[in-house]
Amino acid sequence: MMSFKDKKLVNENIPMNIVRLIGKINEYKGKQDLYINQAPQALERLKDVAIIQSTKASNSIEGIVVTDKRLRAIMKDDTRLQDRSEGEIAGYRDVLNTIHTSFDAIPINSNIILQLHRDLYRYISAEGGKWKNQDNIIGEILPTGEKFVRFRPVSASDTPNYMMGLCDYLNNEMKEEKIEPLILIGTFILDFLCIHPFNDGNGRISRLLTLLLLYKYNYIVGRYISLEKIIEESKASYYETLNQSSIGWHKGNHNLFIWLDYFLGTLLAAYKEFEQRVGLIKSRSGNKSDRVEQAIKSVLGTFTKEDIRNACPDVSESTINRVFSKLKEEGIIEVLGKGRNAKWKRLK
Secondary structure (H helix, E strand, O other), rough: OOHHHHHHHHHOOOOOHHHHHHHHHHHHHHHHHHHHHHHHHHHHHHHHHHHHHHHHHHHOOOOOOOOOHHHHHHHOOOOOOOOOHHHHHHHHHHHHHHHHHHHOOOOOOOHHHHHHHHOOOOOOOOOOOOOOOOOOOOEEEOOOOOOEEEEEEOOOHHHHHHHHHHHHHHHHHHHHOOOHHHHHHHHHHHHHHHOOOOOOHHHHHHHHHHHHHHHHHHOOOOHHHHHHHHHHHHHHHHHHHHHHOOOOOHOOOOOHHHHHHHHHHHHHHHHHHHHHHHHHHOOOOOEEEEEHHHHHHHHOOOHHHHHHHHHHOOOOHHHHHHHHHHHOOOOEEEEOOOOOOOOEEEOO
């Protein structure tokens, strides 16, 4: 809660790069209802893709991984969970679905955050829904094997009061409406991670709270585009900006705009991807094969068939395979490996 203390946010001068990012995001927000009304059925499929990607990516950031085949079975909730990793993924799936369907009825307070954490751990033996019972650190292993402490979060004994205070600050600022909502959301998440209130699961809960708070202010891009996947793809920057903005946090003299620049950049990237995918969905001038080709040509760097399936959620698997085979024969793309998850790249 150190970012809110002494009206720090109200008195801060907002850097121009932050102002510009907020302006661009709000431009996209102004168009989101138009996008949604244009292709509701295809967007429903896009939503299903985003839920799977978010569950996979948010857990993957924490080193929790399963095969794509097992992931699909878990997401359908028609399989017996085999180990802790699968239990953690199922828990994230449930909490994510709760937020998507009931965000308007979920207040932000300490008890709710504990409930979300409890539900995250409902399928495994680890006990969720309780604040940490021992002090923790945020660190890394140096090449020498020595452990380096990057940040010392709030002590276990102080955590309940800090979390109550943080939620009180947030709700008060939401009522007063003196702080730009996107700055308020990003700042709350930074302070949550600096408190680090749980023994485990802090990162995943922070990303779920991000989605919930964005919904509160009608930034609904997270329903259709996985914010977690964008974070996973820029994981080094994610951790580095959090680290830089946490320096001096305990004394309230930290630079929260380093983190906010990353946070807002992530949201802007999601809106750009949303617009691009809606453009592909509603492009009726060409047939579905043309749209698959367009999706392939719009990708930078390497890509997988899964990437293209996600970009064209209403196009059949057989059509996508046919376009890949055609472009491969024409020397436009080439495959870099074997199997379902093989990488591809464009040659022309």
